[in-house]
Amino acid sequence: MSGAARNASLGRLIAIAVTLVVLLSPFLWLLQMSFRPNDQILQFPQHLIFTPTLENYTALWHSAFSASFVNSLLSASLSTATALLLGVPAAYALSRWAGKGKHALSFAILITRMAPPIAFTIPFFLFYRWIGLLDTVTGLVLVYTSFNLPLVIWMMQPFFDSVPSSLEEAALVDGARTRTVFTRIVLPMVAPGIAATAILCFLYAWNDFFFALILTRTHARTAPVAVVNFMNYEGWEWGKIAAGGALVMAPVLMFSLAVRRYLVSGLTAGAVKG
Amino acid sequence: MKVEGIEAERRGFRRWALAPSLLVLFAVAVLPALYLVVTSLTPFQLTDPGSATDFSAPLRNYGLLPGDPRFVNSLLVQAKLSFWGVLFQVLLGTLLALLLHTQSRIVEFARTFFLVPMVLPPIVVAVIWKLIYTPDISPLTYAASLLNLAMPSLTSSVQFALVSIIIADTWEWLPFTFLMVLAALQTIPDEYSEAALVDGASRLQIFWYVTLPFIAPILVISGMFRLIDSVKAFPLIFLLTGGGPGTVTEVTNYYAYLLAFDTNEIGYSSAVTVVMLLLVAAISLGLVWMGRRREAMA
Numbered sequence: 001m002s003g004a005a006r007n008a009s010l011g012r013l014i015a016i017a018v019t020l021v022v023l024l025s026p027f028l029w030l031l032q033m034s035f036r037p038n039d040q041i042l043q044f045p046q047h048l049i050f051t052p053t054l055e056n057y058t059a060l061w062h063s064a065f066s067a068s069f070v071n072s073l074l075s076a077s078l079s080t081a082t083a084l085l086l087g088v089p090a091a092y093a094l095s096r097w098a099g100k101g102k103h104a105l106s107f108a109i110l111i112t113r114m115a116p117p118i119a120f121t122i123p124f125f126l127f128y129r130w131i132g133l134l135d136t137v138t139g140l141v142l143v144y145t146s147f148n149l150p151l152v153i154w155m156m157q158p159f160f161d162s163v164p165s166s167l168e169e170a171a172l173v174d175g176a177r178t179r180t181v182f183t184r185i186v187l188p189m190v191a192p193g194i195a196a197t198a199i200l201c202f203l204y205a206w207n208d209f210f211f212a213l214i215l216t217r218t219h220a221r222t223a224p225v226a227v228v229n230f231m232n233y234e235g236w237e238w239g240k241i242a243a244g245g246a247l248v249m250a251p252v253l254m255f256s257l258a259v260r261r262y263l264v265s266g267l268t269a270g271a272v273k274g
Numbered sequence: 275m276k277v278e279g280i281e282a283e284r285r286g287f288r289r290w291a292l293a294p295s296l297l298v299l300f301a302v303a304v305l306p307a308l309y310l311v312v313t314s315l316t317p318f319q320l321t322d323p324g325s326a327t328d329f330s331a332p333l334r335n336y337g338l339l340p341g342d343p344r345f346v347n348s349l350l351v352q353a354k355l356s357f358w359g360v361l362f363q364v365l366l367g368t369l370l371a372l373l374l375h376t377q378s379r380i381v382e383f384a385r386t387f388f389l390v391p392m393v394l395p396p397i398v399v400a401v402i403w404k405l406i407y408t409p410d411i412s413p414l415t416y417a418a419s420l421l422n423l424a425m426p427s428l429t430s431s432v433q434f435a436l437v438s439i440i441i442a443d444t445w446e447w448l449p450f451t452f453l454m455v456l457a458a459l460q461t462i463p464d465e466y467s468e469a470a471l472v473d474g475a476s477r478l479q480i481f482w483y484v485t486l487p488f489i490a491p492i493l494v495i496s497g498m499f500r501l502i503d504s505v506k507a508f509p510l511i512f513l514l515t516g517g518g519p520g521t522v523t524e525v526t527n528y529y530a531y532l533l534a535f536d537t538n539e540i541g542y543s544s545a546v547t548v549v550m551l552l553l554v555a556a557i558s559l560g561l562v563w564m565g566r567r568r569e570a571m572a
Contacts, residue, residue: 008378016373020387026445027390029413030402041411086298089291097288112303114558116505118530119551122313122544123306125534146302149295172280178287207395209509214535224397228513231404238411245401249394256393257386 034242041238056243065244068226072248075137075222076205079144083201086145087152088194092182094153095160109150117210120146125214135217143215144205151204152197159193160186199259203252223248307551314548318541325541335545345546348526355440355525356504362444364497367451368489372481374452375459385456392449400513403442407514429514435522442510447503451496458492459485491564498561505554526550 008016033041035052060066094102124143125134133139163186171181187194212222221229227244230237315332318325339345370388374381391399407429409415418425428438462485470480505527511517517524517532524532526546533543 008376008381012373012376013378013380016381016384019370019373020384023388023445023448024390026402026406027394030398030405033405033411086295090295093288093291108299108303111555111558112299114502114554115307115551116527116547116554117508118527118534119310119547120303120306122534122540122547123309126309126313126540127306142302145298146306149298149302153295178280178284182287182291203393207397209395209397209512213512224395227397227401231513236410238405241401242405245398249398252393252395253390256389 030242030245033238034246036239036242038237038239056239057247060240060243060247063240065223065226065247068221069223069247071137071140071216071220072206072223075140075144075220076202078137079141079148079205080198080201082141082145083148083152084194084198087149088156088187089182091153091156092160092186095157096165105153109154112147112150113154121211121214124211128215134215135220137220139215140205140212140220140222143211144208148201148204151201155197155200156190156193159190163189196259199255203255206252310544310551311548313541314544316541318544320538320540335542336549338542339545339549344521344524344529345526347521348524348529351436351521351523352505352525352527354436355443355507355523356501358440359443359447359504359507360497360500362440363447363451363500364493366444366448367496368455368493370448370452371455371459372485375456388452389449391446392453394446396446396509397513399442399446400509403438403445403510404513407438430519432519432522435515435519439507439510439514439523442514443504443507446510447500450500451493454492454496455489458489462488495561495564498557498564502554502557502561505550 034056035054036050037053037055040050094105120143124139128134128139133142167185168181171185172178176184207224208222209224209228212220212225213228216222216225223244227241227248230241230244313326314335316326316328317331317334318328374385374388394402406412406414407427409425409427414428415425426434428434466484466488467480470484475483505525507525508527508531511523511525511528515523517528527550530543530546530550533539533546
């Protein structure tokens with residue numbers, strides 16, 4: 001930069017460390033609480049040193065929470081698979097076809113990304129009530145596909161753009177069919193892009209709270225909704241709430257580290273060039 | 275002849291690659307949007323099935339909006355939440371980016387940890403702040419009691435409820451502006467500030483005349499993104515305040531939710547949602563326009 005030292009000075013390092021601790025302290029507070037025995041949570045002053053226990057986690061595992069965890073896994077992975085299956089070929093076609101429709105489509109994608117979820121929830125709720133998809137994993141998969149499919153199309157286009165078309169042309173001249181070229185030559189080259197996109201799709205679906213809150217009751221309830229239910233119906237079991245929160249965020253933290261390079265282009269999908 | 279055959283075959287492939295996606299997008303995005311608009315023209319209530327197709331007074335819902343104090347109030351609350359949230363996120367994000375914009379292995383490694391609040395599931399962020407704001411178990415209340423201060427319950431006080439939401443929202447999205455600004459900082463060629471240094475410019479002058487003009491467009495764009503997304507701050511409000519006390523933290527999104535799924539006023543809620551959607555679309559269009567202009571300038 002622009003006025004900054006080439007190598008970090010000691011003062012700067014200390015400032016960074018302090019900022020990091022302050023910024024992460026609310027998050028660390030939840031983590032420590034999830035390992036604390038329940039009778040100690042309401043006691044102040046709290047001892048920083050305590051014998052960590054897994055009792056909150058094991059209690060969760062033997063409750064209905066485990067079923068909702070499975071629901072979350074199922075709906076997130078199935079919607080990711082559906083979105084990839086439909087969206088990857090579409091992104092390829094769009095990348096190789098510079099037509100006018102491209103702009104219209106990217107605007108449509110932008111709208112679906114920007115619209116507040118409530119705009120989709122009301123129609124989906126009425127429709128599901130009518131055909132009996134309320135409180136089903138299938139219903140969730142369908143809703144999640146509505147925002148994951150645009151994301152796939154948006155994310156995959158630059159990856160296809162970067163595959164030189166001369167490769168495909170050579171194969172085509174040799175008599176290969178377009179489909180074969182796509183599956184045998186192009187797809188393997190964009191495999192890292194597919195992996196990153198898949199993880200982002202999974203995270204978006206996994207993180208959803210609003211749709212699951214309204215479109216599910218008991219059978220298809222997902223983990224985020226189950227955590228909140230510990231507050232409403234089963235008394236205030238803070239240890240369980242903290243442990244539930246920790247379990248919901250565990251896969252997210254692992255996966256986002258893997259795709260942090262793509263986090264921003266996923267978040268800003270539709271408006272600026274990723 | 276052979277080239278034509280390839281072309282035809284290619285066109286066929288493209289159709290098959292695009293058609294399923296377009297169909298599904300139409301079914302899961304366009305149709306619901308149309309349905310929402312149609313419902314907003316009816317006085318539909320879940321308890322009265324016949325009202326779903328009652329188009330006798332199509333614009334009645336929209337006519338009611340300006341005279342509905344809760345709706346007007348919800349727009350104001352949203353404006354306050356968005357304004358302060360975006361302001362703090364851009365300001366603090368920029369400061370953080372400036373702090374971490376340095377060449378050092380450790381700092382580059384540390385950057386990842388600054389992203390944690392943003393990647394957490396929104397409901398977990400809400401749970402985290404619930405643990406901090408709930409007086410019984412709050413470390414804040416305890417710290418205040420050590421200083422002999424009586425701290426009110428932040429989320430249920432008229433004065434502080436919205437502030438507590440703004441704090442949590444800023445914490446969650448600060449990493450986003452930080453990432454965007456850091457990326458912009460890294461594109462500034464070193465020569466600029468070096469030349470300014472040689473000319474005897476102070477650090478503050480360099481920031482003001484070299485760095486700031488460079489990152490200004492990104493500040494605006496990331497602010498706009500946050501502005502659009504601030505309309506979606508649902509989990510925080512749902513878990514921390516429930517729109518209360520009274521309607522102090524009831525943003526338009528939350529009001530529409532309560533209307534539809536608490537009081538079953540589906541028709542009226544749809545009208546509220548359509549208005550909100552139009553506002554968001556207007557901001558989004560502005561964003562696209564700015565993005566294009568920026569590309570054209572580059």
